[in-house]
Amino acid sequence: MAELRPSGAPGPAAPPAPGPTAPPAFASLFPPGLHAIYGECRRLYPDQPNPLQVTAIVKYWLGGPDPLDYVSMYRNMGSPSANIPEHWHYISFGLSDLYGDSRVHEFTGTDGPSGFGFELTFRLKRETGESAPPTWPAELMQGLARYVFQSENTFCSGDHVSWHSPLDNSESRIQHMLLTEDPQMQPVQTPFGVVTFLQIVGVCTEELHAAQQWNGQGILELLRTVPVAGGPWLITDMRRGETIFEIDPHLQQERVDKGIETDGSNLSGVSAKCAWDDLSQPPEDDEDSRSICIGTQPRRLSGKDTEQIRETLRRGLEINSKPVLPPINPQRQNGLTHDRAPSRKDSLESDSSTAIIPHELIRTRQLESVHLKFNQESGALIPLCLRGRLLHGRHFTYKSITGDMAITFVSTGVEGAFATEEHPYAAHGPWLQHQESQGPSTQEDGAICNLRVSTVDTPCFLEELERQESCSSSRGS
DSSP: OEEEEETTSOSSSOOOOOOTTOOHHHHHHSOHHHHHHHHHHHHHOTTOSSOEEEEESSBGGGTOSBSOSEEEEEEEOOBGGGTBOOEEEEEEESSSOSSSSSSSSOOOOSSSEEEEEEEEEEEEEOOTTOOSOOSHHHHHHHHHHHHHHHHOBOOOTTOEEEOOSOTTSSSOSOOEEEEEEOSSOOOEEETTEEEEEEEEEEEOHHHHHHHHHSOHHHHHHHHHHOGGGTTTTTOBOTTOOSOHHHHOTHHIIIIIIHHHHHHOOOOOEEEEOEEEEEOSSOOSSTTTOOOOOTTSOOOOOOHHHHHHHHHHHHOOEEOOSSOBOOOSSOOOOSSOBTTBOOOSBOOSSOSOOEEOOOOTTSOEEEESOEEEEEEHHHHTTHHHIIIIIGGGTOEEEEEESSSSOEEEEEETTOBTOOOOSSSOEEEETTEEEEEEOSSGGGGGOGGGGGEEEEEESOOSHHHHHHHHHHHHHHHHO
16 A cells, blocks of 8 residues: 655655755654655755655555555656657655665665665656646556565666556556666665666557567667657657557668667567476476476475575676676676666676586586476567577576576577587576577477477466565555
């Protein structure tokens, strides 16, 4: 549950929003991480010291269902001369460390990321005669935050979220999201680390598919060039009835299709509902099993095995000269790299990654026959995996949203792979790799005969959010 009120209204949920020059006595009582973000908000909106806020009545760290303590809503006047319409600007508080006392996030130092290292923003076009901001974007942001907290998979600029439903529960074509840097919010140095601001951009299904087949940044740049589809500040208009490809048909052939052919896809992996079974032989016992069956009770690794696997996957050497496999649980590092803060679990939608150093205690097994299982949307990305990734000498990973399991398709020449042409199926703990040779002969490879793929007709991201919300509601009650 949440309530709507001015941020300066009295009550236990949130104190007044102070400016950068708040008195020291008041600032000492005010959560320092929250104070630092409010300072950036006051820089942008000095005339709106007490914006409306959607506030979690029961905080997440007290058992409530909403990870974001607050979502502030500002009125941005835009810039008509620059094709930037008036809009509502939403800013979250809670994905970063607001308190510094480990009630939500582990403190890792002032030089690294604060909490997950980012907060979410959203820009919604203001409708004529609208005197107050709609509150549905705050619940949308809470849903994304629940996913981040539950899975520890963070977001980065260029990432996409396939939502499969109008963002405002209307009949709108805007049913998915891309993420990019907020055009106005600057990174903030807080006492608990650095916070960046990622803006949610609503997109149509056709635009999401183009981002998957090519890359999110490319589609975001196209949206910036079409004023009614976002414009320079990528403002979401829920009443937009046409895709950018319907507005300008040349964009598909001249930009997207050419980009796919030349660049391939930079989508190196997705969070998914996925599983794999070794069909070569039945598992000796539950503790040796490294597969999960959808629809049945998952078999779990022992605590010792899990720790060994996680320790192995944290280790790595940074290699940039050749394609390398991403770590499934990458090591947290201090400082900013590639203009973004490292996170507890890195986004898979990035080609920058680290090679894995196998641990002597984790046995790599060669498999003869494998059954792969995906939810329907993830299975539909297999052609992208083959055409946009493997044929360009790259890799593609499905990372389970429900555990440590992962499935990686690799092409020859990718460093860090333990699958080989001689043994195309290999497992390293819960991580399965399948190596494909590049070229047309792939389809005639004998290994294909030993590969079985099946899908389950369920949306991935939205279904998992509903499951997490149900768990959170049970916990909060």
